[in-house]
Amino acid sequence: MAVTVTAGERSVRQRPGPAPVRRSRGLRRPPNVLAGLGGFVWLAVIILPIYFVVISSLRSQAGFFSTNPLVPPTDITFDNYLLVLQSGFGLYFLNSVIITVSAVAATVAISLMAAYAVVRGNGRFVRSTFSVFLLGLAIPTHATIIPLYYMITRTHLYDSLAALVLPSIGFAVPITVLILANFMRDIPNELFESMRLDGAGDWRILWNLVLPLARPALVTVAIYDGLHVWNGFLFPLILTQSADKRVLPMALWTFQSEFTVNVPGVLAAVVLSTLPMLAAYVLGRRHLVRGLTAGFGK
Template sequence: MSHDTLPRPAKTSGRTTPPADKPSRRRRHWTRRPNPVAGAGALIWLVIVLIPVYAMLSASLTGPDQALTGNPLKPPAHPTLDNYNTVLHSGFWHLLSNTAIVAVAVVGIVLALCVPLAYAVVRTRDRWSGAAFRLFLLGVAIPAQAVVVPLYLLIAKLDLYDTLLAVILPTAAFAMPVSVLVLVGTLRDISEELYEAMALDGASALRQLFRLTIPLAKGGISTVVIYSALQAWNGFLFPLIFTQSDEPRVLTLGLFNYVSQFGVNIPALLASVVLSGIPIFAVYLVARRALVGGLMGVGGK
């Protein structure tokens, strides 16, 4: 065969065309089939959730004499902010600061203990780490009401009664089982090759924890932060049992300020609930994506 009869390579332009069997991400997005059943279910659930919230906001803007009259879903005829003014001038800031201290302390204790524990459970594959993990999972099945009497005796023996520590320590203890479960599921999704690469570079276990595990587990850590903060912010049983005076009182107990032997100031009570829910709702809006990502990784690999 002569040199002239050799097949010539086809001329190609500078542009590269994607393979026909791999559509672009944008095209896949537009070709997704809608799910009307799921959309209708989500809409119904949204309405179910928003109706009580709307009724609470509407009632907090009415006068005390109009709280129990008329349609609760009807907008107030003469909205007023007097209820919010009453709440803000009735020790609300003191209650808010105590609740914030409890929430921050609980989150700090849970993260300081649960992150190293979950790391040890995932990286140390022996019977002791597995037994510790199962022991923490046992705490999920134990309700706080079942151990409130022994906890009360323990708090009294430690001379912590009627202090914020009497609320912080039990709340952190009961938030740890679920937090360990979430973190173990998140840490199991980290590739083993990354740990091996850092070990070859001479990284210690402590350095792997801070330089590899914690940065890659932000979703699970955010989930634990929001979960433990909610447990501290909405806690009622431990503040009710372990505190007595006004100094360590938190927001959930502050709602009793609007309950007397002659009746209940419902609009002021609901205004206090609205104001106390704003900070934790703001935290959820900031970390909602990390929260969803952390919850999706609970099961691990």
């Protein structure tokens, strides 16, 4: 896909905040009632399910089966959350953190190197590298799971966290390289040339020039990659098995079969598993939003 996010990065940095369509005051038109109405209808579509999940997670099990599902419970209970926390949630959470942090760190590091090579290198090798990564964007992950399962079982990596990290890196690399490469093309040539003239090698240029200048782009891709690894379901489903290797999306799935009729308990797990991303959203909404559309913005 068009990996053009970064052309705008700079201008965004100069102007604080996104620059929305600004209409001069004199031309202000009457409020668009129809649009507003539609906006609130969609809000209901989005919020109602979330509201249902949150208030249901605060009900007692008996309360869940007997009351109006849209009225908040009068006797709020946190027992469901306690139950989830006592059912190994901490471990699953930690597993998710471990795989997300290691996959993202590795992806970003090697992609930064590759993007630098692609942008600043010359010769046929780096040029074809770029096309190979472009091709990578069109490969559906799902189509590779069976050979991947074969490789992982034959190398005795099955049911380990490494089995989740390694393919995640492989699939995150193409888009990450493309986004970073696009950003790096905007770094003025003179900066590289002058460092070269000072006798700096690739590593020093990467460390002292590219790394600091590419910070915004790195944050963006890290969020994009991180969200995918954190929420990923397919790899854990086919490449892990035991409880001590379980990550959050899998944990939700197993809670669902373990708790069976304890729906409030399952929903409490859903809420708990979403809290970290929600916190990230509250703290760095702009980065997150930019990360989500990384590579597809125009």
